[in-house]
Amino acid sequence: MTGTVVEETDSAAPAWRDPSLAPETRADALIAAMTLQEKVAQLFGVWVGASDEGGEVAPFQHEMEEPVDLGSLLPQGLGQLTRPFGTAPVDPALGALSLLRTQRAIIAANRFGIPALAHEECLAGFAAWGATAYPVPLAWGATFDPELIAEMAGRIGRDMRAVGVHQGLAPVLDVVRDARWGRVEETVGEDPYLVGTVATAYVKGLESAGIVATLKHFAGYSASRAGRNLAPVGMGPREFADVILPPFEMAVRESGVRSVMSAYTDIDGLPSAADAGLLTGLLRDTWGFSGTVVADYFGIAFLKTLHGVAGTLGEAAGAALAAGVDVELPTVKAFAEPLLKAIADGTVDEATVDRALRRVLAQKAQLGLLDPDFDPVPAALAGADLEDAGALRGSVDLDTADNRAVARKVAEQSVVLLRNDGILPLSRPARIALIGPNADVPTAVLGCYSFPVHVGSQHPELPLGIELPTLREALAAEFPDSEITWAVGASVDGPDTGGIAEAVRLAAGADVVVLALGDRAGLFGRGTSGEGCDVESLELPGVQRRLLDELLDTGTPLVLTLLAGRPYALGRAVDEAAAVVQTFFAGEEGTGAVAGVLSGRVNPSGRLPVSVPRRPGVQPSTYLAARLGQSSEVSSIDPTPAYAFGHGLSYTSFHWTELEVESLRCDTAGEVRLAFTVRNTGDREGAEVVQVYAHDPVASVVQPVQRLIGYRRLELAPGAAARVRLSVPADLVSFTGRDGRRIVEPGELELRLGASSADQRLTVACTLTGEVRQLDHTRRLHARWEVEEPAAR
16 A cells, blocks of 8 residues: 655645645645545545554445455545444554554555544444443433533543544434434433533533534434334424424534534435535534534435435435535445546536535644644554554553543433432341342443444453443442342343242342343344334333332332333332332443442432333323323323423422512513522432423414423532522524524513423513514523522521
């Protein structure tokens, strides 16, 4: 793999090498010097796997693709390297060395010396062997703590940059519309404001480390019919504008994000990857996004094979480029010979290639990849002997104590206490019966995009790479004086009930039962939660419901502990369990967090980012329902949840008082100003999550009964009170009107201040005055919060 790199001298360096010039100017100069083949080569990736011996990467043979001859591609250059660390287990130091050597080969092979951009998955941590496995995004949502998520993302980003990675394919900004969808675990929740604020914080953290964050899946992917993966999306433009798009808009406006991934789905027959109105008209022309748009894996070819809107791969490439897709991932297919042939035939305009290439090269310039002094040696290998691969093995730690401390904090803040009859925290029980399919499984806390599940499961002969204490081990450490017996009872999703009798026997002889139910993460039907693991109903998988019922029948107090990727109907446990503890794949520190909540070492402060259904067959249903979407006398189906969005109990109590409102009348261009006090009236420190919901009694189009427009997490010592001052701009109650434009209407308005969507503590009934006001993408997105220093009174 050799080529002729363009010769440079200080006096005659080409403009594209000049860091003092704008990235776009540098890109234009480079484009002018490139052949068509060299241009196209920058617009695709090649899926590779790093060598565990430190040699150059090798192309990964995916079942959906033809073999790739990497050597024959490199003389023209290469846009991206797909998942060198996330394809097979590799020691991080040797993976970094493998990537380094490959970058040197790429630089040497193409005449401009342009390196590739390397991307990886990072949905729940850097998807690499030995890297910290953080909680999944649904757990991020449960924390209601964007600042903490930004801190976590910063750590993920720094680990990725340290070994030579440039781009991370996260976060997911899809809003849950149907909890049967397998990828619920990858989302932040069912409310667009919560999704937007938490995901924007994640992007800020990742980008602060120099990693290009990628918003996905743009847009509507989570709203597929019946919760089926890749199924068509059926929704009107108003739901699309008011529920699906706001998180993306917020992230584009506020986070500095540099990449967006198009979704697989089609909405009303128009696939996202071929939708110029979405990818160019809205994203770029209206919102001002200037980064790259990358295709979801195989998404361009899907325009031909799945959507049937292109007859050839060349047509698919042309449609994607015209819409605004810049990069084909994961590997070369449509953006290669099919695209070149279509350009030669005159069916695709080369100008669309130049437009995409300008964005790709400008991003490489921003990353320093076009600088004359670019050095592909990553920080993790700086100063190391690069010729001694054996000495490097084990020298890079991607799961440091500081990482684990942050993972622990996120896990602890994400635990949601749904029910407690007073049994929790447990008071040193003599005998604990630990039962359930997730009681003694290390990976029960991991989502489908964690490395041990996503990749490691295909290599069972290798160690997991990180410490994953089981719940059984965590309870033994948390309750050293208790006798802990355990039984599996049943598998996660199997039909066998033979183990239930032994579980019942253990339960009958115990002081308390801790029952660990939930999911097994996997891909495409190999799990009960994860991509392609959609379900027909929200009944607990397998025979878990029967195991639960028979244990309840013993009369021994039962603490139901859920280690899951989605919410499930919990049957009798809603009314009969002594306590219910909900976690959403809380990561490598998750079992310790659960054990800490059970013992009282951790005061639970998580809040539900998704509703927990009372019945398994009520989907699609979220709290963002209009009046006719709620319980009524004209339907025998009651969608009222067992536990509402935003719900979560604590071991302390809070009292909300002293509401003051500056004025009960506000112009449609103004803001409502109010103040109130939240006091910790219990005997231990705790966190209250103040949630603000808007209720519009009369509107020109149907509205949800209520929707979240703001929240704030308050940490309060026993007896301490915080005075909260809140300014709510009228912009926050805007919606898409009958003509498709966003408006604020005059009329009555309720601001509901609550501990959940079903637990309002204070209400402000006010009136918006003036004319109907039209808004655009520059509108205000947040309320203004001022919290006086908590003080004991």
